[in-house]
Amino acid sequence: MTHHIQYERLLPSAPGTSRTVGIHRFGVPGALPKIYLQGALHADELPGAYILHHLIERLRKADRAGAIKGEIVVVPLANPIGLAQRIQAIHAGRSDLGLGGNFNRNYADLSAPLHEHLGRFAPEAISEETVRAFLRLEVEAITQKTELDSLKKTLLALAIDADYVFDLHCDDEAPVYVYLSDENHPQAVSLTRDLGARAAIAGTSEMATFKDACARPWQIASRIAGRPLHGCLAATIEYRGTRDVNEETAQSDAKRLYAFMQRVKILDGEPEPLPPAFSPITPLxxxxxxxxxxxxxxxxxxxxxxxxxxxxxxxxxxxxxxxxxxxxxxxxxxxxxxxxxxxxxxxxxxxxxxxxxxxxxxxxxxxxx
Ligand SMILES: [Zn+2]
Missing domain, CATH: 2.40.50.100 (RNA polymerase II/Efflux pump adaptor protein, barrel-sandwich hybrid domain)
Known part of the structure; x- marks a missing residue:
């Protein structure tokens, strides 16, 4: 069996204390395809964390059955800083109450150094592995001063070389919908159908969200290589509203994520038939x-x-x-x-x-x- 839980320690924000991020790992490190999933980056958005709890249960069974073919990394609660931000019993988990702002902004943009690096190669010599190896080294080199810096670096290091990056959020009141990095990715449509997304919005923004940070380097790489390098399909998945934590939908959503992972051969087994599309992919x-x-x-x-x-x-x-x-x-x-x-x-x-x-x-x- 391959499943284990790893705890990554963040830089301390006060003397004598420190926080950790709990990471579930499945499969052989380096096996492809790799998927990275995280929940509650906005720490008061908990539906995704509960869906990941159910997904982890399913993955543990798959692991016992030897059905894990790729590498899977799951961080159900990605933001221990935000989890602790309670003001007179109200949980304020969207933005850092210090100086860090919105927890889903300002991730390191590795596009510029990647652009410079890839300029040394002939376009035909640029492979997915060239890009992945460089991105891993660049994340390692990010300097960190604060606890929030170390959180962002920790999460990015786990995700940066993944084929699929799913960041699970929620809205205030909403159906399931998704922001995709790239509508042309071969798996973009099947992902929106597997999720049961009522809206699917594609594009990257200037806000350097976690999704953007993972996907943007691949857009640069594809441009320089002169052909599509589909290294990462990144998605911010909005799992309904903040109060929509319930057993039935969480079980069903975990099952849908599991089916997608079977479809893209991270997991063995025949996926259920692809559900119907609710909406075309529309631009950001x-x-x-x-x-x-x-x-x-x-x-x-x-x-x-x-x-x-x-x-x-x-x-x-x-x-x-x-x-x-x-x-x-x-x-x-x-x-x-x-x-x-x-x-x-x-x-x-x-x-x-x-x-x-x-x-x-x-x-x-x-x-x-
Ligand atoms: Zn959010």
Missing amino acids: AGVEHLQADRPGIIVFRRQPGEQIAAGETVAEIVDPVSGDRSLIKTFAGGVFFGHVATRLAVPGSTIASLAGIAPRMQTGEEAYP
Whole structure:
């Protein structure tokens, strides 16, 4: 059997204390394909962590049966710093309460050093292994001063040479949806179908999210090699809303992830037939964020998961003092994939998001989960 749990110690933030990251490892190190999965990078988003608990149970069985062919690394709780951030009984796990900001931003961009490195090779001599070996060394060389630096470096080191990187998050209130690094990856469509994603949004942003940090070097490598090097399909998977931790969906989601891993030959065994697609893959630039135009109470008129046509009303904002009502309508429409948990409208804040077919606007910092 290959399964073991490893604990990686972070740099201390206070004298005499330190935190660790718990890592489940399956398969022979270096075996391909490699998959890396992590949960609760935004530490108050726990549905993914519970799905990974069930996935680990399934993988332990597969390991006993000798069915693991590739390498599998699972970190169910990726953010021990954020897990400890409670303010008067409220868990605030999305952003570092120190100076680090959003936990899913500003990962090291290894594209520039990779670009320089690959410039020394003839394009036909650039292989997936050339890229992987360089990325491993570059992550090792990242300097770290703070506990948060060491967390980011630890997670990136586990993921950077993987063929598949799945970062499990959730929205406030939403169906399952996914941000993909690359819609042209041969497994992109089957992943969205295996996940049962109601929306699938493809592209990399300028925010250097964990997904972007893992995928972006491969885009550079493909450009220099002059052919697609599908080294990493990275996905930020949004598993419904923050309160959607339940037994039935977690079991089902773990089963779906397991089927995908069979489909791409990380695991032995015949996967279940590919489920139907709910939505085409749409561009990140086609995401429409609906914003509050006045202060008031938000009353949603439509449900996340629904298809909304151009110009339809998604919500109303009601000011009970003046009696004014405002209709919040879509511009181009698309799949309504999530809305905020609060019902207090603050002018200018995003209250709902839709995935549309046509590129029309940039994704805002505030609205990206
Ligand atoms: Zn998140």
